[in-house]
Amino acid sequence: MAELEAVIGLEVHAQLLTRSKMFCGCRAEYLGLPPNSNTCPTCLGLPGALPVINGRAVEMTIQTALALGCRIPEFSKFDRKNYFYPDLPKGYQISQYDLPLSLGGHLEFEVDGERRSCGITRVHLEEDAGTLHHAGEIHTAKFSLVDLNRAGVPLMEIVGEPDLRSPKEAPQYLRALRQLLLHLGVNDGNMEQGSLRCDANISLRPRGQREFGVKVEVKNMNSFRSLEAALEFEVRRQSAVIESGGTVRQETRGWSEAEQATVSQRSKEEAQDYRYFPEPDLPPLQVSRELVERLRAGLPEPPLRLRDRLRDQHQLAEEQAALITERPQDAAYFEAMVAAGAPPRSAANWQLGPLQALCKDAKLDIERSPVPAVELAGLVRMVEAGEVSGTTGREVLVEAFATSRSPVDLIRERGLIQVSDAAQMEAWVGEAIRQLPKAASDFQSGNDRALGPLVGAVRKASGGVANPDLASRLLRERLGRGGG
Numbered sequence: 001m002a003e004l005e006a007v008i009g010l011e012v013h014a015q016l017l018t019r020s021k022m023f024c025g026c027r028a029e030y031l032g033l034p035p036n037s038n039t040c041p042t043c044l045g046l047p048g049a050l051p052v053i054n055g056r057a058v059e060m061t062i063q064t065a066l067a068l069g070c071r072i073p074e075f076s077k078f079d080r081k082n083y084f085y086p087d088l089p090k091g092y093q094i095s096q097y098d099l100p101l102s103l104g105g106h107l108e109f110e111v112d113g114e115r116r117s118c119g120i121t122r123v124h125l126e127e128d129a130g131t132l133h134h135a136g137e138i139h140t141a142k143f144s145l146v147d148l149n150r151a152g153v154p155l156m157e158i159v160g161e162p163d164l165r166s167p168k169e170a171p172q173y174l175r176a177l178r179q180l181l182l183h184l185g186v187n188d189g190n191m192e193q194g195s196l197r198c199d200a201n202i203s204l205r206p207r208g209q210r211e212f213g214v215k216v217e218v219k220n221m222n223s224f225r226s227l228e229a230a231l232e233f234e235v236r237r238q239s240a241v242i243e244s245g246g247t248v249r250q251e252t253r254g255w256s257e258a259e260q261a262t263v264s265q266r267s268k269e270e271a272q273d274y275r276y277f278p279e280p281d282l283p284p285l286q287v288s289r290e291l292v293e294r295l296r297a298g299l300p301e302p303p304l305r306l307r308d309r310l311r312d313q314h315q316l317a318e319e320q321a322a323l324i325t326e327r328p329q330d331a332a333y334f335e336a337m338v339a340a341g342a343p344p345r346s347a348a349n350w351q352l353g354p355l356q357a358l359c360k361d362a363k364l365d366i367e368r369s370p371v372p373a374v375e376l377a378g379l380v381r382m383v384e385a386g387e388v389s390g391t392t393g394r395e396v397l398v399e400a401f402a403t404s405r406s407p408v409d410l411i412r413e414r415g416l417i418q419v420s421d422a423a424q425m426e427a428w429v430g431e432a433i434r435q436l437p438k439a440a441s442d443f444q445s446g447n448d449r450a451l452g453p454l455v456g457a458v459r460k461a462s463g464g465v466a467n468p469d470l471a472s473r474l475l476r477e478r479l480g481r482g483g484g
Contacts, residue, residue: 006202009162014187015195016060021152023051030149035129043152045090060186063295065102065123072292076101078279086146087130102187109176120159128153139263167231171224179303181327191222191443204238220254222305230255262415314344328369354394358401370404379407386419420467429474432457444479
């Protein structure tokens with residue numbers, strides 16, 4: 001192993017978030033529909049049906065390519081990729097071959113805090129196939145069922161250069177690409193449901209050798225974890241073959257989650273096996289410079305740059321900045337809180353803590369939160385100013401989330417503004433000591449943990465409005481431990 005290095009390149013397929021399919025008017029959203037109900041003569045490939053290009057899908061592909069630094073040629077075309085598979089109703093796939101929508105580019109990503117860059121060969125556009133539902137594992141299933149609802153959905157393929165050198169780098173590259181697609185709004189990033197899919201090409205070669213080894217393609221990986229596990233398995237398998245004097249066979253293998261192994265599926269095809277030729281039913285595409293520049297002008301801030309800016313501008317912890325910029329909606333919510341006057345680090349803590357927990361339990365994304373950013377910012381400001389305690393603030397947030405009420409309005413209606421007047425609190429302190437004489441005695445004897453129940457009793461006596469820090473100080477003074 002020490003004498004061999006891995007050479008890895010990823011091919012990522014991303015379904016585009018268009019309303020209709022790539023070449024017909026059928027819905028692009030197909031999940032949950034009865035099998036084979038979302039079809040028409042065009043996506044079924046029936047005789048006489050002609051495709052029409054989805055212009056929005058073309059724009060989304062160019063947007064993605066521009067965000068990756070690709071060059072957009074003025075001339076592009078679609079091709080027929082010929083192969084037989086049960087989920088391919090026409091017997092061919094409309095794709096792009098020698099004149100794709102974009103060429104070149106790169107993607108920045110991080111591994112263990114270190115920035116890396118991987119080249120992008122091309123970003124092109126094609127149609128998706130249908131779905132095969134196997135009765136068990138693909139290599140052991142006795143039968144498979146075909147659902148063509150997905151056939152014809154716009155599919156963008158992002159072909160990476162073989163610049164990755166370890167299985168650990170592959171999921172980090174894919175995470176960065178997924179995040180970019182989310183920020184562009186062109187894909188939902190759902191690997192489990194198959195709207196974002198990844199094939200990996202991997203070979204081994206002696207360290208220092210420039211020529212590539214024999215390439216194996218690995219499919220059927222629907223998570224970052226399975227991608228890394230599949231590549232680690234291939235490194236071990238191919239190393240064993242090479243070290244035993246054998247020859248790695250060029251083939252396509254599938255990842256078996258149950259067996260935690262790759263299994264052979266078929267010999268690897270070459271380009272000539274697909275018999276590419278220009279799609280005769282579609283005109284070539286002339287991509288105007290005006291369109292390219294309009295799409296370039298509308299690109300969002302790149303995720304890594306956005307993360308760096310928020311971290312530096314607001315003195316956020318690295319992990320806070322990474323989590324807040326995971327999705328564009330999260331970053332927008334945070335920046336709206338800060339614009340409404342919430343201190344940045346406190347805003348991040350409330351967003352990533354209490355609010356995120358409530359959204360997760362309710363199965364809501366943050367943009368659908370019943371508590372808008374400006375309302376949570378008002379609550380955070382009150383907590384930071386000492387007008388309400390953090391405990392009261394969290395309790396109010398739960399109620400505001402459940403009722404879609406303003407947390408600030410709830411605080412004022414309930415009379416929950418925190419009392420920080422020592423004279424007013426003396427009576428509550430005395431009552432807490434009378435109610436918990438043992439805790440008071442224990443604290444006087446040096447048991448610091450006994451102070452907690454006493455502070456809680458002060459807050460209870462006050463109806464939850466007593467300032468806990470002031471309550472703690474007054475208890476210490478009353479019990480003779482004012483130097484605390």
